[in-house]
Amino acid sequence: MTAPGTLTGIDLDTAGELAAQLRVDSIRSATSAGSGHPTSSMSAADLLAVLVGRHLRYDWDNPQADSNDHLIFSKGHASPLLYAVFKAVGVVSDEELMTKYRRFGSVLEGHPTPALPWVDVATGSLGQGLPDGVGVALAGKYLDHLPYRVWVLCGDSEMAEGSMWEAMDRASYYQLSNLIAIVDVNRLGQRGPTELEWNLEAYARRVGAFGARVLTINGHDLGEIDAALTTAADGTTSQPTVVLARTIKGRGFAEVENRNGWHGRPLPPDMAARAIVELGGERSLRVRGPLPDVPAGTAPAPPAPGAPSSMPAYSPGEKVATRKAYGDALKALGADHPRVVALDGEVSNSTHADEFAHAYPERYFEMFIAEQQMIAAAVGLGVRHYVPFASTFAAFFTRAFDFVRMAAISQANIRLAGSHAGVEIGADGPSQMGLEDLAMMRTVQGSTVLYPSDATSAAALVYAMAERSGISYMRTTRGAYPVIYDAGETFPIGGAKVLRSSPDDVVTLIGAGVTLHACLAAAESLAGDGIRARVIDLYSVKPIDTVTLAAAAAVTDGRLVVAEDHHPEGGIGSAVTTALLETGPLTLRVAHLAVRELPGSGTSAELLGAAGIDAGHIEAAARDLLGSR
């Protein structure tokens, strides 16, 4: 419902008034909060006034409408401007702006997050909004087949981030003519001039070379802005468009215009008062831009997930790599669940994501070797309610940790699969060994971390991930190991499997992935000497099955051997002991076997042995705990 007095389809004079209001409100909200980035907002106020008043097709009363354009502030620190826009379109009140911005418990956070319904993704770590926008634009062009556009306001400082060029490159490769980046070239970064300052020609050469259509304008000339945004959305090209706007930081208040030292600083109240006078005073314009051409709801509603009719089945004893089971299950899931999409970083023949790619090429996005853009594209596809699975080597997810971290703040639902975990990979050496991934993924807010040991559980957990919210991660193993479980066995997230147990168990062996097989072998060998060992398959590392662990610890008098193909910090050992200590006072005798030294090349067996995480070392550790070696 549009409020009375709302101006729709505003002319450029009104846009000028709106821009002044956006500047004034940016100043007011930051000054009231005592922090924030008003000058970075003022440089882009003219751009946003014309965009929101005349070009952005958006039903502000229905932010979930499929046909809405998308507006992403890649320069998330310009949140005062974004929230001033929200006031101007009438979805946030002036009182909220003045009393809630950056305050505790408020959704008007220092940098935008999807706690606000008009915000797609959290920004504030620079260089992420444009890559996220690539993901939304991929959905629009290749999956939704809807004419919405994705408008991304970028800062000039963030053009120094390589991830922006990954985004430019993939946007041009995928011919995302529905993606429009507006770069606010205000010349000044946090601590001083940007690298390229106002060298718009240099930006234009780079952006053009990366395959975008370039429009260079004076970002304070409303007519130039309007013409550029009209051209940007004209649909006459297969390229993405980049509007390079020469702007002035702090524009509208002479005391701070183009002055260094005013980044991230609110104006003191006296200066704010002078600025507001200079800008013509407070205003309360209420405006609305155009609505989407296509009414809401014309896109297909997300179908309910199908039954797991196609889940692959494996026979116990058969040797199958869990990475292969990942690929098999992903392909099967694709048949059962039409909104599942997959991405990979040019290693799909290793992660086995290629099985999905061959079966469903229209739902597979090759991101080449650009893990940051891969995660961002997954987040963007998730904005449009697709169910993305993204894969690469476990080691190479470290390349995208900041994107995974921000995806959690975006409350994105994305699924990640990291293959080639640990020293088990053998001859390729440490650069290819994921030895930090469990620690990295566990510490992500609200994450799920899975580490199956056989193909049956890997396949079942791929299906479980499809239903899981938040960031979920599966670690898979390079080599083929025997299938442990019958087809049809269930693997609830947060559970664990007890593979050997008796009331007479004296020690518990805990493993996952390759070390679970070593635990089983060690238990068999111990049994030969009459030593009963309980064996736990810790396929769900986070959340973790504290009940099963505590029961085992109780029976085995706190004697635990935990073996993991990972550095000792933050992985399975840490997960197990942390969980057990939270159950209350407990006496534990833990032998923690992990990869403590820098590994090199070799065979799997040699490297697992050298790291001290093979069956022999697990058995020896158990005997040590029992004082029986």
Add this chain to the structure above:
Amino acid sequence: MTAPGTLTGIDLDTAGELAAQLRVDSIRSATSAGSGHPTSSMSAADLLAVLVGRHLRYDWDNPQADSNDHLIFSKGHASPLLYAVFKAVGVVSDEELMTKYRRFGSVLEGHPTPALPWVDVATGSLGQGLPDGVGVALAGKYLDHLPYRVWVLCGDSEMAEGSMWEAMDRASYYQLSNLIAIVDVNRLGQRGPTELEWNLEAYARRVGAFGARVLTINGHDLGEIDAALTTAADGTTSQPTVVLARTIKGRGFAEVENRNGWHGRPLPPDMAARAIVELGGERSLRVRGPLPDVPAGTAPAPPAPGAPSSMPAYSPGEKVATRKAYGDALKALGADHPRVVALDGEVSNSTHADEFAHAYPERYFEMFIAEQQMIAAAVGLGVRHYVPFASTFAAFFTRAFDFVRMAAISQANIRLAGSHAGVEIGADGPSQMGLEDLAMMRTVQGSTVLYPSDATSAAALVYAMAERSGISYMRTTRGAYPVIYDAGETFPIGGAKVLRSSPDDVVTLIGAGVTLHACLAAAESLAGDGIRARVIDLYSVKPIDTVTLAAAAAVTDGRLVVAEDHHPEGGIGSAVTTALLETGPLTLRVAHLAVRELPGSGTSAELLGAAGIDAGHIEAAARDLLGSR
């Protein structure tokens, strides 16, 4: 000592023979190892033959010579080619090539590492060798003032990584005319064609737009290669040079030339035999290229570190942010230690690295917002034995995790400082809060993780980091808190400080950074009720002071409250309990206070309270452990 029969200053005909030998040896070594990337080696063999035989100025008998050129394989998977070069110059034997490549315990690893004295940095995670080379070239141009060149062999697939464009950008900004990238454009990646295939014009436009001189050649025409490498090193430009070489993957063996499906696969023995015949058989050429113009040893030897004569002093009770102490100490260290250099990612006025930048501008490198390139530049500067300190917000080091991980494999000695840790930062919100950094840095192989609570300890630890090998990380806090320690107090890495203790202590409170101050306040409050709490300042998180922790646990009957401004996984709580459990059977009653929910904006006090890590929550947790609330 050059062996008899060694050819020096070879002509192009000999270079052709050498190229054939490099191909044959690449095939032989990979086939003997049963894994490896021969076809990715064969595409670049002509480039390397001409480079090593006629252009690379390198004293192979003295790899540490200051004046040597540098050769970095950014496409580290072409290790068979690199090791074949090492055979050709006589530093690795044919027997080693055939029996050690990719074998357990050998330094001829699957991807190159500095375990070999002729290798500067570990590669194998693509997109890192060129950024590393930028660091070496910065040292050559701005610090060593030596005429060595940095030659980097790049793959075409890795041009999809944003980090390559960060490197191109900074190389051009810093006018690194001593940096020459040779891109082996062989059209095929791991799973199929690269994004740009043989579109060398597109590469040329991009590279040129980023400010490099571009030379496009046929990478199999020895004359073209020789001319390009001559031009590249002619010293007539202030730009870096990029040689774009059109090549054929598998060149020299028709059965695999330009064929998909041969990435990362050795030739089976029968194919290898046919390939060797086609290439004219095995050879044992011994060649040496030119020596450096400047004899070894003309560069100034690294001076011994000076005494900490300038270390800043603070008075107990004075409120000083640890990030400010970092800046003060870094500046002071710069006076004491002439090889200390600093880098920052465009936030030096927040991290306080700007104090060093203002004092020693010739030793400060602004990397703009490009954290990956920042870490790589630090690694490259470390190759030349400088002592780099790199800083940004704690949160934004996640952007460079893969580079930190690889730096550890490079056995680099780099120092990192992450400011603005945790919810303590307040209003900026979660995108700017480092809540994962301790987990990330702890899990890095051989790392050191420090987290001072006051300015005195922060300053002392900056000095300690300068002497520390490996990856060391200091976490600093945004806000100013009271100085705890007198100037002159010592803080050995691996130690901890007991700030309150008595034989009657009933509970131990463990904190670092902002939570240490909360622990002190909680202990004071508990003391009012006659409850004696031991308080430990865990300034060294890794290595950790197990002795002090175990003594406290013993006295306080295993009752520990650990409070940290970090997610619960992989941080201080994990470090403490893991260390204690390694001391043997132990009964622990641990209350672990950490940031468990997604935070928003607010004041420090509001957010610390909401996360449950302030003094009130610590006190309540202690009372709970004692059953006395």
